[in-house]
Amino acid sequence: MSESLPIPLPSRLRLAHLPTPLQPLDRISERHSFPYGGPRIWVKRDDLTESGMSGNKLRKLEFVAAEALGQECDTLITCGGVQSNHCRTTALVGARLGFKVHLLLRGERDAAIDGNLLLDHLAGADVTIYPPSEYAGNLGRIFTHWRERYTALGRRAFCIPTGASDGLGIWGYLAASMELMQDCRAQGFVPDHIVCATGSGGTQAGLTLGCQLLEVESRVTGYAVCDNAAYFQNKVREDIRHWVDLTECSVDLASLTINVNANYMGPGYGEAGPEVYQTINKVANLEGLLLDPVYTGKAFHGLLQELGKGRYSGCSNLVFVHSGGQFALFPHRDNFSFSGV
Incomplete structure (x- = not known):
């Protein structure tokens, strides 16, 4: 495992409050992962990068x-x-x-x-x-x-x-990959899986490339919130190729594995079914964690369904990257029933 990226970071403005916390979701893990032989679930709190600019x-x-x-x-x-x-x-x-x-x-x-x-x-x-x-x-x-x-x-x-989401923006999650691995090492593990919502592809591209450049074997999966798996596989690869063109850094693009789960996007971008609103309610009840119906709510709902199917059985630790979006909750207020968990 490498401690740093093979090339230095370009010019950067310090706008975010970093590092963001890495915290376990033990109540969710006990209910939705451990009974199926799954991992301990952690959340990287990138919803806390700032207040109004959060995410x-x-x-x-x-x-x-x-x-x-x-x-x-x-x-x-x-x-x-x-x-x-x-x-x-x-x-x-x-x-x-x-x-x-x-x-x-x-x-x-x-x-x-x-x-x-x-x-x-x-x-x-x-x-x-x-x-x-x-x-x-x-x-x-x-x-x-x-x-x-x-x-x-x-x-x-x-x-x-x-x-x-392009070859310039990808630097955000290349830097975040280093931060995340430092967080995980401080907790005594390297994550088996890293999960995020995928809506424009850049976050997944940065995490995927970051893991390769840092020589870690964590498997990155993006849960699509729109479009299909092939679209995002192409988009992630395109962003990484653009980064390679900009930096002239040598990357084996053919060896990249780009994992996309497009089974839980619901009716389309910005639209969610009742099951996603129920998941958002459940996670807030169990962990005090706020998800949104456009991105993180869909991705976390998909993750819970896959855990229940034994998809992540035999793994020790999984990190969900919380990409923010809580302000989008408010226009969806009428979709919550608050009937309990």
């Missing part, structure tokens, strides 16, 4: 914002769903650093200003909402339009892809 996206934006400043940009343009955690984090990071922020959101133009969208507005971001049909086929042209618009106004815009 996995802040780790990526430490590197992305540093690059934008290095290029003397004054405007950040990014995109996502109307309740995007990434867009909310970008809006708040921009406010903190003095960037103008423009968010290109997918959704209905009359969307309630609640949850993440409320925080976007509070942070002073410009928000343009596009219907899904217009957004899906035209995102590249939409980015180009706004970048050229800001150029004409004398501004210099830096465009950030969905979820900051």
